[in-house]
Amino acid sequence: MQEQWSAVDNWLMSALLPQDEILERVLKNNQQAGLPAIDVSPAQGQFLAMLITISGAQRVLEIGTLGGYSAIWMARALPEGGKIVSLEFDPHHGRIAQQNIDLAGVTGKTEIIIGPALESLPNLAQQPPFDFIFIDADKRNNPAYLDWALRLSRPGTLIFGDNVVRNGAITDAQHPDPHVQGIQAFLQDAGQSGRLTATALQTTGIKGWDGFMLARVNH
Template identity: 55%
Template structure:
């Protein structure tokens, strides 16, 4: 099968199961217009994140990697009244676009956007006793996956759901030559989750508009 087939199936999923959403379409258009990289989750993946927030009963969500806020909005929509997302973004320009998008989507009251290197922001959150979070979504610079997972453990509780994006990488996760830092980051996520007995996890391979990739999903026991 080809990426065109995968994309066509994604379009079918969206047209069959989702109502038209001009706000989210405008968010993606704003991201393009502002020169942000086209690495947002797909609509189907965004809806999955929203459903996982609802299924887990999460009230406090931590997102590592905001970009333009597309996934943030999906998760915010899954929160109950009084729920909150803390989202971390390195680039001030991305954060500015995200802030505008959050306003556009009507969810700024549910989101706290922090700007700066994520590892520093995570250290600050720990110092502030901001946890525990109920669901943590990791979608930032892939080489730091093990570091982000380590902080996620510190900012969580038994029952916290941890989701790590882009862990299959067109199947290159099988490469163990150490030449690609992004592949090593994906492998590091598997090693961390598989090696920590406090975590019970799996991974889901995905195909669609974003190509061939996948999520690692774990729960803290």
């Protein structure tokens, strides 16, 4: 199946997405620097960018920077004066991301904060709320990230959680992987929060069989 999923994804991306030398360079830089290829796909990057444009978001929070690939997609979609704050645990990832962000010319719109996200998030409580929150780091901490996303949001904020299907593993209630357990709790918490309208969609493509959750903060 993977071969077919990739072929269709590549076909769709070549039909719909413009060739982008900067973003291709970013992926090469990540590879050369030894970063894992776990960034969003180009189609997913375009989707995130479109969600930001459609929702009129000006302040974006990303949890999980890696080499800055998704941050660049989102920063490009922001209007003049918009800002993305991206949290990253690994200083090496952060350094490569900063180089990539400079290369893409979105330095003025992007701030990377190095450290465990759960230590960085409380410091953001003094800032104005975020309009769009992309959760894409260590999935075992997703329930805590959802709590913080709710604290750092306003009515109308969109919360996007990546990798919520994990090859179907989420249906296994006894799954031993803490990341799967984190996603299960994250989705259940979102469904029961009372403050969110949420949905999730499965995806297949160059990144395999996975999916995302999209939620809107209602109050």
